[in-house]
Amino acid sequence: MKNLLKNYSAIFILIALFTSCKKDYEDPTIKTVATGSVQTIAQVRALYQPGKTIKIAEDISVYGVVTMDESTGNLYKESYITDGTGNLYLRFTTGSGLYIGDSVRVNLNGAKILKYNQMLQVDSLHPDNSVVKLSTQNYVTPETISISSLLADLEGSQGKLVKIDGAFFAEGGLGLSYADGENQVSESRYLFALNGDEIEVRTSGYSNFADDTLPSGSGKFIGVVAQYNDGLQLLIRDPQELEMDGEAPLLKTFNDQSITSGGWTTQVVTGPFNWITNDQGSSSHYAALTNYDNGNTASEVWLISPSFNFSNSTAQSLSFKNASNYNGPDIEVYVSTNYDGASLPNTATWSQLSANLSGGGFEWVSSGIINLSSFTGANTYIAIKYTGTASDGKTWELDNIIINK
Numbered sequence: 258m259k260n261l262l263k264n265y266s267a268i269f270i271l272i273a274l275f276t277s278c279k280k281d282y283e284d285p286t287i288k289t290v291a292t293g294s295v296q297t298i299a300q301v302r303a304l305y306q307p308g309k310t311i312k313i314a315e316d317i318s319v320y321g322v323v324t325m326d327e328s329t330g331n332l333y334k335e336s337y338i339t340d341g342t343g344n345l346y347l348r349f350t351t352g353s354g355l356y357i358g359d360s361v362r363v364n365l366n367g368a369k370i371l372k373y374n375q376m377l378q379v380d381s382l383h384p385d386n387s388v389v390k391l392s393t394q395n396y397v398t399p400e401t402i403s404i405s406s407l408l409a410d411l412e413g414s415q416g417k418l419v420k421i422d423g424a425f426f427a428e429g430g431l432g433l434s435y436a437d438g439e440n441q442v443s444e445s446r447y448l449f450a451l452n453g454d455e456i457e458v459r460t461s462g463y464s465n466f467a468d469d470t471l472p473s474g475s476g477k478f479i480g481v482v483a484q485y486n487d488g489l490q491l492l493i494r495d496p497q498e499l500e501m502d503g504e505a506p507l508l509k510t511f512n513d514q515s516i517t518s519g520g521w522t523t524q525v526v527t528g529p530f531n532w533i534t535n536d537q538g539s540s541s542h543y544a545a546l547t548n549y550d551n552g553n554t555a556s557e558v559w560l561i562s563p564s565f566n567f568s569n570s571t572a573q574s575l576s577f578k579n580a581s582n583y584n585g586p587d588i589e590v591y592v593s594t595n596y597d598g599a600s601l602p603n604t605a606t607w608s609q610l611s612a613n614l615s616g617g618g619f620e621w622v623s624s625g626i627i628n629l630s631s632f633t634g635a636n637t638y639i640a641i642k643y644t645g646t647a648s649d650g651k652t653w654e655l656d657n658i659i660i661n662k
Contacts, residue, residue, distance in 0.1 A: 301319050314367075327352060359392075375487070405623070422476075428471055429473040434467060438467030448491060479499065515534065532560050549583075558642070565639075577623075585651035
């Protein structure tokens with residue numbers, strides 16, 4: 258009986274100890290993010306004042322859908338959002354935890370609005386204190402647009418989610434990667450359109466696809482637009498969004514400082530001058546020709562492509578960039594299906610093509626996409642003819658010659 262009482266006493270003591278040590282935990286307080294005044298992205302962008310950093314000291318909320326996130330590593334503590342009135346680049350103090358398709362409300366209190374390298378951004382956002390995630394999987398359809406339209410409106414292009422059709426990489430087919438993932442070095446590659454327009458594609462060396470090989474073909478490119486100084490950069494969200502498996506056109510640039518690489522030739526019919534490469538006033542090389550050297554000299558010089566087999570083609574085309582200055586004849590564009598690739602041009606029959614040409618002032622223009630579908634020969638050549646006289650002659654510059662088969 259005494260042992261039984263001792264056991265009961267021990268039980269009561271344990272219960273008393275447990276009861277006395279037990280704490281009453283309060284339910285955690287759910288953190289809320291104030292709303293304040295609601296503004297559109299366009300209104301938030303309008304808060305920026307040139308040359309100044311604007312510090313937001315009140316509750317201002319902006320709603321948007323995330324169009325690019327950090328999940329591939331191509332962004333770091335950054336996101337892009339859109340609301341139909343504009344696009345906004347957000348920079349966070351830590352990883353945001355946001356994903357493409359998230360609908361969010363962002364409180365800007367304590368954030369800064371500024372431009373860095375001409376890109377407008379909202380900086381110093383703390384995701385826990387500034388962002389409320391409202392829903393997910395609200396995917397935005399990319400805007401189908403041309404490179405030329407983007408470049409014509411740098412400010413308006415900032416942050417856009419875009420799709421560019423018929424695009425191809427200048428470095429495609431060379432075995433190059435998007436960036437250098439092994440050494441974590443970011444790289445720039447260049448995306449081209451059929452009319453010769455080009456735009457930079459910038460990829461972080463920390464992205465999980467940095468070492469993937471660039472597509473070698475042409476097709477659909479999807480990305481987000483950022484401004485960098487007086488140019489634009491495209492940012493890839495996910496390389497799986499790129500459908501670039503069509504045959505890429507032939508692209509002739511002059512960055513290798515060679516006029517004749519890739520099977521191109523020149524024919525000097527009259528005069529002492531020939532096409533040369535130059536980079537004066539440009540960040541890249543181009544072809545140039547003038548017939549002036551202490552006086553004009555009568556000149557006729559042809560730049561001729563390699564042979565193309567168009568016998569199975571249906572949408573073949575030509576384009577090139579060109580610039581000019583001074584007075585004299587325009588360059589002329591020709592196509593031949595019976596040239597032998599080596600003789601003087603007058604040994605073959607050439608058909609002249611219409612092209613958009615520079616009006617002077619060294620202003621670069623696109624020739625436009627010149628339709629070649631009526632030329633279906635298995636041995637087709639494209640040529641650009643320069644002419645100068647003994648009394649005058651323009652300086653002509655060429656770049657980004659694209660022949661699409």
